[in-house]
Amino acid sequence: MDKDYIIEFDQVLPGDIILSADRTLSSKGIRGITLSVHSHAMICVTHACCIHALRSGGVQSINLQRRLFAKPEHVRVLRLKTPDPDALQKACDYARSQIGKQYSVPDALMSGTKGNKVSNRQYCSRLVAECYAYGGIALVPNPQYCTPKHLGKSALLTVVNVTVRKATSEEITFANSPDPVAKQTAITEDMFAKIRKVTGADIQTEDGLLAFLAQDSRLDAEIASIVQSSGYLDMWKYEVIKNKWRYNFDHLAAIDLPPDKLEALCHREIKGADEQLRIFRHMLRTAAAAYKAHSLDYAEQMAELYQNLVSITEMRLDSFQRALAGLRG
Structure with a gap:
């Protein structure tokens, strides 16, 4: 069926x-x-x-x-x-x-x-x-x-x-199209598998890895090398390239949408960007504090990653706020 x-x-x-x-x-x-x-x-x-x-x-x-x-x-x-x-x-x-x-x-x-x-x-x-x-x-x-x-x-x-x-035919086509999350999942899964092999510890998440290194930093450089070569730090770039309209006002302005649909899109994107900024800023503070306390290469990588995520999300927020302001005259 x-x-x-x-x-x-x-x-x-x-x-x-x-x-x-x-x-x-x-x-x-x-x-x-x-x-x-x-x-x-x-x-x-x-x-x-x-x-x-x-x-x-x-x-x-x-x-x-x-x-x-x-x-x-x-x-x-x-x-x-x-x-x-x-x-x-x-x-x-x-x-x-x-x-x-x-x-x-x-x-x-x-x-x-x-x-x-x-x-x-x-x-x-x-x-x-x-x-x-x-x-x-x-x-x-x-x-x-x-x-x-x-x-x-x-x-x-x-x-x-x-x-x-x-579902419409367009929705079915989109649902069955290649999912970028699948690539992100594969990168994440492979990276943590290598980290578990190196550490011998059951590390499953970013938080778990940071806690492990805070207790024992001897493998910090090796783990940072694994993270750097995994592609994990660059996953956000695929989103920016694929959905330029979300991060660049000129690309957004070029989308042909009725005013009511554009307004609804702006409200959704602004709400989503606000929520992401809350999360990314928290993660940035956590990584920065870990780097300050332990001078971990991995913590420095995470701080840079979340700074990049904050920056592109601020671009997203600005684009949709400008578009919404334009609709309101």
Whole structure:
């Protein structure tokens, strides 16, 4: 069966949980083992962007415009019954901090048991439950071993009637086109695999690597060399090249959009840029403080990376603010 349904992603808010299923053998197997209607869970962190854990690539982001479903009933959106902006922001920040962490098949198979967490890994429903737990909200009794079914039955969540409709041919073409996130995921996965081999430590994320080097800096230069040669520090350049309209006002001005659609685009992009600036500035401060405290080559690399990300995001913000001001005359 073709996948030709898409979520009306403008209706999905940060913090929303998306449960899904499909007709693959792995999905059917997970549903059978966990006694769930759904086999997968992900958390929305910003407009049209979710974070989830997959067997291939571990924890990664996904553009909802690239997620198609075979049937409308294969997808369900959950939202907190009582809004808590601070908790949701913490949940989304935690999700971002987990990007790059490996997927655990054994832990996923044990989901629904009463065991204790056995690895520094993630699987989809654990990731979502832990995000909320980090924000101070216990969606389920045991975040380490929960299933999509547990999330769906949480008394703190309610089902949101989000539109799931037939995708247009253009939307299907885009969803099936090469995804730049796949390249970023491969770079990240390869880099951390090499770092784990060199250190002999179970390092999964940027935060984990920084904490490791702060305790023992003897491998700092070797790790910095791995990071430099991996392409990790240059991933942002692909985004700028591919989407020049987002970072250059002249390219943005050349887009032929009706005023109402351009205004809606400006508001979305400004909101997204503001949120990214908050995150990137925090990461820049963290890396700069680590460099000042420990003189780590890796921390210096991260500080430079996040300074670049701050700079291009400020360009993005400026472009859309100028465009919005032009619409208002």
